[in-house]
Amino acid sequence: MIVRILGEGQLELAEEHLPELNELDTELAKAVNAGDEPGFERELTRLLDRVRALGSPVPDEHLTASDLILPGPDSSLAEVSALLSEDGLIPG
Amino acid sequence: MSLSKRLALIFRAKASRALDRAEDPRETLDYSYQKQMEMVQQVRRGLADVATSRKRVELQKHQLPATADKLEQQAAAGWGAGREDLAREALTRRSAAQQQLADLTTQEADLQAQQDKLTAALQRLQAKVEAFRTRKETIKANYSAAEAETRVGEAVSGISEEMGDVGLAMQRAEDKTAQLQARAGAIDDLLASGALEDATGSTKDDIQVELERMSSTSDVEAELSRLKTALPAGSPPQDALTAGPAQPQEAKS
Numbered sequence: 650m651i652v653r654i655l656g657e658g659q660l661e662l663a664e665e666h667l668p669e670l671n672e673l674d675t676e677l678a679k680a681v682n683a684g685d686e687p688g689f690e691r692e693l694t695r696l697l698d699r700v701r702a703l704g705s706p707v708p709d710e711h712l713t714a715s716d717l718i719l720p721g722p723d724s725s726l727a728e729v730s731a732l733l734s735e736d737g738l739i740p741g
Numbered sequence: 742m743s744l745s746k747r748l749a750l751i752f753r754a755k756a757s758r759a760l761d762r763a764e765d766p767r768e769t770l771d772y773s774y775q776k777q778m779e780m781v782q783q784v785r786r787g788l789a790d791v792a793t794s795r796k797r798v799e800l801q802k803h804q805l806p807a808t809a810d811k812l813e814q815q816a817a818a819g820w821g822a823g824r825e826d827l828a829r830e831a832l833t834r835r836s837a838a839q840q841q842l843a844d845l846t847t848q849e850a851d852l853q854a855q856q857d858k859l860t861a862a863l864q865r866l867q868a869k870v871e872a873f874r875t876r877k878e879t880i881k882a883n884y885s886a887a888e889a890e891t892r893v894g895e896a897v898s899g900i901s902e903e904m905g906d907v908g909l910a911m912q913r914a915e916d917k918t919a920q921l922q923a924r925a926g927a928i929d930d931l932l933a934s935g936a937l938e939d940a941t942g943s944t945k946d947d948i949q950v951e952l953e954r955m956s957s958t959s960d961v962e963a964e965l966s967r968l969k970t971a972l973p974a975g976s977p978p979q980d981a982l983t984a985g986p987a988q989p990q991e992a993k994s
Contacts, residue, residue, distance in 0.1 A: 652745070653749075653902065653906065655906050655909060655910075656858055656862065656906065656909070656910050658865055670745075671743055674743040674744055674745050675743065677744055678743065678744040681744060709864070709865050709868030709869060709872075710868045710869065710871065710872040711872070711899075712869060712872050712873060712876060712895070712896055712899035712900060713895070713898075713899045714749075714752075714753060714756065714895075714898035714899050714901075714902050715749050715752070715902060716746075716749060717743070717745035717746060717748075717749050718745055718748035718749040718751075718752055718902075719744075719745050719748070720748070729744075732748060732751065733744070733747060733748070733751070
């Protein structure tokens, strides 16, 4: 499966890691829904660290859509909420 | 649904809208390619803006220490002249200049990080645009409209997601640049209004003007006392000034 970290690019991960990522993803979503900024930063860092450790970078010239997209490491909770609430926000 | 899945779907929806626009999916390829080239240009311009802002901050960063030194000298001069108010004002401004310097250092690092990210993003985008161009030519040469549909979909979704990502990086860099421009503008105003002296020393701030006024006042005082000692004691100033004419005024008329 292909996972994109916004601002960093795409990584390829084996399907077997999906349950672990889902768990971390759920924690991140909880923090977003609760408006918990420190929790959001903590969970995002954990999730991104895991994805970077488990994945291998997709070559730049490879053209494919991602199965999962994650916010970049320096995103704020407000930015992520905005991305989720309004798809019109994504330019390009 | 998981957050990462939702984000992926939001990006994909954007790509689908692009695909829906054209009757023949192969037209979408050309349209998308045109958009990609525009995006590459935009990112290049964005990078130039970030670099310009960073240069401006760098320049101010070099000016501020000189300003702080100058203010410190002024504080000493003010204190030496018995003007505590001037010394205090100079030290207050010196502290403000030092604070600005610390803030600028942080902002410059922040801007450098944005520049690095945008540079990497541009590199990725260019590689993908090139891949898209190759794929576009292959699809147009080898497939009928019906067959092309799936392949166009794949190519467009892939590139559209990349463009969305780069677009977000651009927005972020633009926001940071705008914030920095506002701050840099405020510091320029301070330097220009003379509240902080320009490092070139071309403008005089009000503390300097006051110190110079005091020093010229004391020069005048010194000159006056020199004159007083030189003149005969008790002789009226008028005599000294009108000493030239040999005859009294009455004789003229």
